[in-house]
Amino acid sequence: MSKTPRNAFYAQSGGVTAVINASACGLIETARKNPTRIGKVYAGRNGIIGALKEELIDTSKESKRAIAGLLTTPSGAFGSCRYKLKSLQENAREYQRLIDVFEAHDIGYFFYNGGGDSQDTAHKVAQLSQKLAYPITCIGVPKTVDNDLPFTDTCPGFGSVAKYVAVSTREAALDVESMCETSTKVFVLEVMGRHAGWIAAASGLAGQFPDEAPHIILFPEVNFNREKFLARVKRTVKKSGFCVVVASEGAHYANGQFIADAGSKDAFGHTQLGGLAPVLANMVREELGYKYHWAVADYLQRSARHIASAIDVKQAYAVGKAAVDFALEGQNSVMPIIVRKSDKPYRWTVGHTPLAGVANVEKAMPRSYITRDGFGITDAARTYLSPLIRGEDYPAYKDGLPRYVRLKNTLIAPKLKKFKLNT
Amino acid sequence: MSKTPRNAFYAQSGGVTAVINASACGLIETARKNPTRIGKVYAGRNGIIGALKEELIDTSKESKRAIAGLLTTPSGAFGSCRYKLKSLQENAREYQRLIDVFEAHDIGYFFYNGGGDSQDTAHKVAQLSQKLAYPITCIGVPKTVDNDLPFTDTCPGFGSVAKYVAVSTREAALDVESMCETSTKVFVLEVMGRHAGWIAAASGLAGQFPDEAPHIILFPEVNFNREKFLARVKRTVKKSGFCVVVASEGAHYANGQFIADAGSKDAFGHTQLGGLAPVLANMVREELGYKYHWAVADYLQRSARHIASAIDVKQAYAVGKAAVDFALEGQNSVMPIIVRKSDKPYRWTVGHTPLAGVANVEKAMPRSYITRDGFGITDAARTYLSPLIRGEDYPAYKDGLPRYVRLKNTLIAPKLKKFKLNT
Numbered sequence: 001m002s003k004t005p006r007n008a009f010y011a012q013s014g015g016v017t018a019v020i021n022a023s024a025c026g027l028i029e030t031a032r033k034n035p036t037r038i039g040k041v042y043a044g045r046n047g048i049i050g051a052l053k054e055e056l057i058d059t060s061k062e063s064k065r066a067i068a069g070l071l072t073t074p075s076g077a078f079g080s081c082r083y084k085l086k087s088l089q090e091n092a093r094e095y096q097r098l099i100d101v102f103e104a105h106d107i108g109y110f111f112y113n114g115g116g117d118s119q120d121t122a123h124k125v126a127q128l129s130q131k132l133a134y135p136i137t138c139i140g141v142p143k144t145v146d147n148d149l150p151f152t153d154t155c156p157g158f159g160s161v162a163k164y165v166a167v168s169t170r171e172a173a174l175d176v177e178s179m180c181e182t183s184t185k186v187f188v189l190e191v192m193g194r195h196a197g198w199i200a201a202a203s204g205l206a207g208q209f210p211d212e213a214p215h216i217i218l219f220p221e222v223n224f225n226r227e228k229f230l231a232r233v234k235r236t237v238k239k240s241g242f243c244v245v246v247a248s249e250g251a252h253y254a255n256g257q258f259i260a261d262a263g264s265k266d267a268f269g270h271t272q273l274g275g276l277a278p279v280l281a282n283m284v285r286e287e288l289g290y291k292y293h294w295a296v297a298d299y300l301q302r303s304a305r306h307i308a309s310a311i312d313v314k315q316a317y318a319v320g321k322a323a324v325d326f327a328l329e330g331q332n333s334v335m336p337i338i339v340r341k342s343d344k345p346y347r348w349t350v351g352h353t354p355l356a357g358v359a360n361v362e363k364a365m366p367r368s369y370i371t372r373d374g375f376g377i378t379d380a381a382r383t384y385l386s387p388l389i390r391g392e393d394y395p396a397y398k399d400g401l402p403r404y405v406r407l408k409n410t411l412i413a414p415k416l417k418k419f420k421l422n423t
Numbered sequence: 424m425s426k427t428p429r430n431a432f433y434a435q436s437g438g439v440t441a442v443i444n445a446s447a448c449g450l451i452e453t454a455r456k457n458p459t460r461i462g463k464v465y466a467g468r469n470g471i472i473g474a475l476k477e478e479l480i481d482t483s484k485e486s487k488r489a490i491a492g493l494l495t496t497p498s499g500a501f502g503s504c505r506y507k508l509k510s511l512q513e514n515a516r517e518y519q520r521l522i523d524v525f526e527a528h529d530i531g532y533f534f535y536n537g538g539g540d541s542q543d544t545a546h547k548v549a550q551l552s553q554k555l556a557y558p559i560t561c562i563g564v565p566k567t568v569d570n571d572l573p574f575t576d577t578c579p580g581f582g583s584v585a586k587y588v589a590v591s592t593r594e595a596a597l598d599v600e601s602m603c604e605t606s607t608k609v610f611v612l613e614v615m616g617r618h619a620g621w622i623a624a625a626s627g628l629a630g631q632f633p634d635e636a637p638h639i640i641l642f643p644e645v646n647f648n649r650e651k652f653l654a655r656v657k658r659t660v661k662k663s664g665f666c667v668v669v670a671s672e673g674a675h676y677a678n679g680q681f682i683a684d685a686g687s688k689d690a691f692g693h694t695q696l697g698g699l700a701p702v703l704a705n706m707v708r709e710e711l712g713y714k715y716h717w718a719v720a721d722y723l724q725r726s727a728r729h730i731a732s733a734i735d736v737k738q739a740y741a742v743g744k745a746a747v748d749f750a751l752e753g754q755n756s757v758m759p760i761i762v763r764k765s766d767k768p769y770r771w772t773v774g775h776t777p778l779a780g781v782a783n784v785e786k787a788m789p790r791s792y793i794t795r796d797g798f799g800i801t802d803a804a805r806t807y808l809s810p811l812i813r814g815e816d817y818p819a820y821k822d823g824l825p826r827y828v829r830l831k832n833t834l835i836a837p838k839l840k841k842f843k844l845n846t
Contacts, residue, residue: 016601018594046604075597081605163823170824171441171726174498178439181469182504187722205824275701277719295721296700299610303594306730309823389823400586400732400812401593401628 005037006108008324009051010059011044012076013083013114013121013143017157018164018305019316020143021077023113025070026320027141028059032067037328038109045411046079048112048121052094052421054101054414061410069405071317072395074305077407083421084117088124095128097419102136104415109137111323115144115155119335120359126333139323140335140355143316145302147198150361151353152337154388156319157302159312162202163389164304165191165246168297169206173213173244176293180242186233186284188294189214190277192301193248196365197221199301202385203246204377213244215375218280220250221365222374224259229280230287232375237290247276306402310391315348322350346387428460429531431747432474433482434467435499435566436506436537436544440580441587441728442739443566444500446536448493449743450564451482455490460751461532468834469502471535471544475517475844477524477837484833492828494740495818497728500830507540509845511547518551520842525559527838532560534746538567538578542758543782549756562746563758563778566739568725570621573784574776575760577811579742580725582735585625586812587727588614588669591720593629596636596667599716603665609656609707611717612637613700615724616671619788620644622724625808626669627800636667638798641703643673644788645797647682652703653710655798660713670699729825733814738771745773769810 008031012020024043031038043057044050050057057078059067070077085094102110112122119140126138142149147158169189176187193199197219207213215236218224236243252258260276277294284292315338322336334352341347369381377385395402431454435443447466454461466480467473473480480501482490493500508517525533535545542563549561565572570581592612599610616622620642630636638659641647659666675681683699700717707715738761745759757775764770792804800808818825 012601016598046601049604073597074594076601078601079604080601082602083605166824167729168723168727170827171497171728172722174496174827175439175722175726178435178499178501178503179505181472181502182506184722189723275717278698278701293721294698294719295723296717296719297723298716298718299595299598299607300591300612300718300720300723303598304591305594306590386822391823392817392820394815394817397815399809400814401589404593404597 005039007039008041008109009107010111011047012080013047013118016076016080018074018160018308021070021073022313022316023320026317028067030321030324043078047081049081056412057409058412073404074303085121113141113143123355123359137327137332141323148362150363153340156316159309159388161301163309164301165203166205169203176242184293185237185290186243186292188245188277188280190296194250197248200248201377214246215243216245218247218251220248223254309389310393313393318350343383428462430462431464431532432530433534434470435503436470436541439499439503441497441583441731444493444496445736445739446743449740451490453744453747466501470504472504479835480832481835496827497726508544522557536564546778546782560750560755564746571785573786576763579739582732582811584724586732587724588626589628592626599665607716608660608713609666609715611668611700611703613719617673620671623671624800637669638666639668641670641674643671646677732812733816736816741773766806
């Protein structure tokens with residue numbers, strides 16, 4: 001006689017991506033293949049908040065087809081949140097609540113799909129469960145467009161943003177090039193990346209030869225020098241007729257001031273919350289007089305499932321699947337990671353690393369990935385980045401639009417009293 | 424004994440699109456199929472400027488494969504320009520120069536691929552050729568993302584921008600929806616459309632039901648009312664938890680002031696050249712306090728060949744092909760147009776209309792396409808727009824990036840003296 005298998009809890013955390021649902025798909029499909037080991041998979045409504053508020057989505061109510069549809073649906077199908085649990089000392093109350101909710105619903109597996117903060121939370125829950133002698137297997141599932149988790153070769157979510165940015169840069173560059181004789185000479189594209197320039201670096205894949213666009217990439221890793229920047233813009237326009245600039249939102253001056261914050265003030269004296277693209281464009285206009293255009297990709301870049309990287313989708317699915325596999329193997333307090341076996345041909349596998357080492361460690365972009373002048377990427381960067389954007393994995397379309405699934409997201413009946421979140 | 428066939432001149436004009444090269448492809452391939460009727464196809468380097476400067480690209484130097492590649496390559500492969508020829512009275516000199524260049528290179532066909540201004544120029548060249556007794560067949564080829572040419576059901580270029588905007592809106596809306604519990608509640612996407620709201624209207628296709636995103640569309644056709652807008656944002660956030668706004672760059676107040684121009688001043692007292700998305704976002708923050716994000720698609724939207732509408736690509740090719748077919752049928756001073764035969768199923772054919780009627784007439788979006796409250800699109804608009812974004816027509820990829828062709832663009836030897844452009 002086998003005993004009833006314990007249930008699993010899964011939550012999506014932080015900024016969503018084009019492929020975080022692919023991880024959910026891999027995780028839920030794999031759990032469903034092991035009904036004697038894992039009972040139901042409950043998903044947190046709006047991430048970890050769903051656990052704290054005991055708002056648990058019963059994913060067993062979703063059809064096989066709906067779950068399969070997660071593979072090609074961007075964003076967080078169960079809702080995500082920006083909610084960081086403080087340390088165990090400061091915040092015993094919320095950690096205790098998590099354990100209470102897990103216990104109330106016989107949850108024996110905690111899968112947390114997010115970035116560094118989430119891995120930290122998963123690690124703390126693992127520590128606490130030992131202390132409280134409540135057995136729960138805690139597995140982190142990596143996700144972040146920022147590509148800043150350590151140990152894993154890349155973070156699911158990054159490859160698709162990288163592909164979006166590289167493709168968009170190539171396309172916009174052709175546009176500017178064809179118009180530059182009489183019209184726009186400088187184009188600025190602002191991309192995500194507050195602390196690291198991984199996403200901006202990916203735009204460099206758009207050009208294959210020294211003078212091809214993008215001509216200038218601005219990284220948070222390199223202090224912005226106005227004069228050097230303007231001189232390079234001028235030189236590029238003189239030589240090529242036009243200049244394409246791709247800038248990380250986090251690019252800043254040597255004193256730490258973001259370029260974006262150097263813009264004008266509004267009527268109330270607030271800094272205009274403008275993004276750095278218009279600030280750079282104004283700089284070009286005022287100093288060099290060139291006609292310009294600028295774009296800010298913002299959420300379009302991280303939700304662009306229509307142009308997701310096939311490799312990224314595969315890896316996102318694989319880490320979701322591996323989370324369950326590792327749990328069933330008896331691993332605990334680990335995070336699946338992508339391990340690169342070789343560059344050419346690109347080969348990878350899934351390994352795992354202890355959560356203790358992952359928590360709150362940011363992986364910086366190596367300086368060797370940036371050219372000496374600070375405006376471009378090196379061959380080492382290309383070797384690393386290129387495989388991550390390979391392959392297309394198109395969603396199905398209906399009437400010209402992608403068919404993205406919308407789940408039923410049925411909540412189970414709560415068993416505990418209401419809980420007030422920290423605010 | 425057949426006499427030597429006369430040559431053709433083709434030029435791309437104004438803002439480029441994801442499919443203007445598809446028109447070039449249709450035109451050049453059709454001309455090549457008629458070698459006894461049309462000699463070489465010369466393309467203007469950077470549009471009509473190429474004719475004035477006698478910088479003529481010999482397209483016969485391009486391989487069959489390169490020309491075929493134009494079908495899937497965005498932007499203007501021969502270069503485009505913003506250069507409007509003034510009236511014949513004011514500017515006899517430049518028109519005379521065109522005729523001189525055409526005569527020097529035995530050009531008997533003038534194909535001008537552009538918007539209203541270009542059709543006007545083509546019409547004037549036709550008039551002049553009669554006056555000067557220099558026989559030349561003038562055919563306009565429609566192109567504009569603005570969808571503002573009269574008589575044609577749609578303009579090649581529009582359907583692909585419409586698809587890009589609808590797909591991006593659907594994707595970004597999923598992103599905001601999944602984050603809204605604890606993070607961004609209002610997302611603003613700025614799209615093109617200075618005079619007409621066609622492109623913004625297309626975003627409405629992203630949502631199929633009344634409360635689906637986009638919740639608010641701002642059109643140039645509807646005067647912007649700050650209070651009404653903010654009230655609607657507030658109501659939407661209260662009801663749905665988040666609010667997606669898509670705004671035409673040309674949206675303006677009743678007094679004609681662009682929303683974009685109502686932003687703050689920079690240190691020199693210049694209006695911050697910011698675009699309207701950040702201005703709207705600031706408005707929301709100051710009055711309602713919601714967390715927001717904003718994006719400006721700018722050139723990304725019109726160069727996004729990776730997500731072009733298959734219908735748009737077909738129509739762009741068809742008008743290029745028809746331009747040659749009509750010329751060989753003996754038509755003159757006409758523009759091929761898309762004629763809609765039925766909505767469901769969507770059926771269309773190519774007709775033609777006299778250039779005299781097209782020149783400088785802008786097609787406005789019917790008021791009946793906008794809901795009474797001014798914030799959405801009607802079923803009539805859906806019926807019109809929906810077929811235009813149908814079908815995907817993906818370019819080939821290599822190493823994760825679209826393979827866009829780059830032509831050799833070999834100039835022929837000039838025969839005339841240098842010519843100074845008007846400035």
